[in-house]
Amino acid sequence: MSLPETRSNTMLVALVLICISSCGCADTTWREYGHDSTQFSRQANESALNASTVSTLHVLWDFSVPGGGALTASPSVYDNTVYVGSLNGHFYAIYASGANQGQIRWQYPPAAAPNPPDACGTTTAALLVAVGSGNPSGPGIASSAAIADSVAGHTAVIFGAPDPNSNGGDGRLWALDEGTGQCIWKSVVIAPTTGTSKIGYSSPAIAHGRAYVGVSAKRPDAPITVGKVFAIDLSNGTLDPAFSFSAVGGLAPGGGIWSSPAITPSGNVVVTTGNSCVHEGGPNCSVIPSPDYTNSILKLDWHNGNVLWQVQPVAIQHDFDPDFAASPIAGQVSCGSLAISVQKDGYVHAVDIKTGGPFSNPACSYAGHSLECPRWSFPPVANLPFQDDGHGDSDFKRQGALDGDHLFIAGGGLDLEPPPGHTEQAVFNRLHSLNVCASDADRVRWILPNLAQNAGGVSVANGVIYLGTWSPFDTSTLPHHLLAIADTDVLPPASFICSYPALPTGFLCSSAGFKNVGVPVIVKDVTLTGSIQGIPAISNGRVYVATAGGHLYALGK
């Protein structure tokens, strides 16, 4: 082999290695709710923001929704544009940076109706449900957008919203060209106004050339609806007839999908479901549904919607509204693959995703139910399902973020709550960092306690956790906070705290079987207008935050 040929081959190998190591790593977009369909809410390719630089985080621009309109969806970022829909029924594409940053690139519906009409029959009417819509997941757009390639030749922005030109707001998915905002298609109706459901917070998860999305009640549980997941063909917006999932059988409704599906490493679908009507009253509610997929984390076969396993932590007879508002996180960690979510009662459950199925385990099942056990729960639980009356809505409604084996999440539950009467130590205003692969004894890494408001959506990059504070059902302009928190791996803790809030730090804590853990440093606290209902999106040195007060912020150093 000649010397030039050797050099040439060496260069070729180097080129291949560079390509393999870097291809895909430069993607700084935030394409879906929770960053991508795993919903880890982690930006792996952030180069500017870290624990050293985030101390100068400040508002770079502030887009105020024209005429007002709460933003309860989370922003998505792609092509130097931030995408978010409003409860006022308009969807906005805002320039992220450059000379036009913070200004509208396009909005939908457009200010002037297309002439001739486009594929959606678009007018200038806002995408609103006319009647019975229910805040804060209506009357407009609460579904976060997903960016999908190869949608009838376009890169598309896809979200769920009512169709004002169809029976006063039939719920559909909409696919718009990401650059122009022109309609590519609107899907078949999946939440007709004649029924009891709508597309609320559920945001599409993109996989297998389909968008998977769920439906929930028009108003929170008034009346409860039948939760369903649909698979929409990305090429044309038609329904994939092979896929079908309903959360209940029989006549009693239940199991609304208030959250967004996640996709497992092998492509199956994980969803979390809402409560039954067993204690809320209504026709047929005295009958336990069969099957009963309410209040559950479920793994569904992506081909057909068949249930591969179900974890239902609270038995339906004790369903006092502890259901899942939070979306699942699903993906690989160092100890396998886990699906993780938090229930409204504060308990975090992590389930082995597993190959194959269906699976069930008699240890976690009860009459009429074939349930799987979680790998672990936090706080630790000896037996499931719960069968007591203390599991209800304690405002744990936001999913966490996952960075390696480190989960950041607002969780709690009865076992961590202080004695009766000590509500000042309520735990919904604490952020936990949990090691998802550690033993129960070593689960808690650190705790950020005593936030002035509820701990809400979380995202993470470079060991900095971005946490929005929020207030349930609050669409006012009351100030809330975006916190930049340094993980204790990148900055030493500011102090220490007992992992059980009613005990003091020190010997009493450890001798009672709890752990003295660190309190991380809040590197930056930025006050913003309105409750932060969704997840902060991190992209290209900026953090994008939407508020229910009607503002979209870009923050940077």
Place this chain on the structure above:
Amino acid sequence: MPTILYNSTWKRVFLLAGVISFFGAGCKEKELEPTPPEPARSAAATRPAVQFEPISGVGEEAQEAHLATYPLPQLHSRLEIVTIIVQAGKPITPPMKYEGLMELRAGSLATVTENNRQTHHRGDMWQVAKGDRITLQASGELAVVRAINLIPGEK
């Protein structure tokens, strides 16, 4: 051996395929969704479902279930433990037949006594006296109240 294999372009192709298969082989060995052994757990002990009934004189917005009764012989009394479900919507005013304690077990709730409205969160406890007129209103979708009543004059 055909001369075509001496062609440097083909060598590069083989080299490229080798590098790709090397990295590809590494990826294939990792199972995407491994199936670990089930955690060891004791068998689930299923309790009988609690039977709720409408509270008499209140309507369908509230239901109660008697959980347990404990005799207090030295006080010539007994303790009665009741779970009350208050559904969202219409405020209810259940009859307070006995002195006792109430604890909010799940959800959120407001109590109204005469003109005094008080919001309660999970874990809050409050005392009630026989004959009190206390109105309960669930702030969210549902609230669960545990009532511990002291019933005098009985064993």
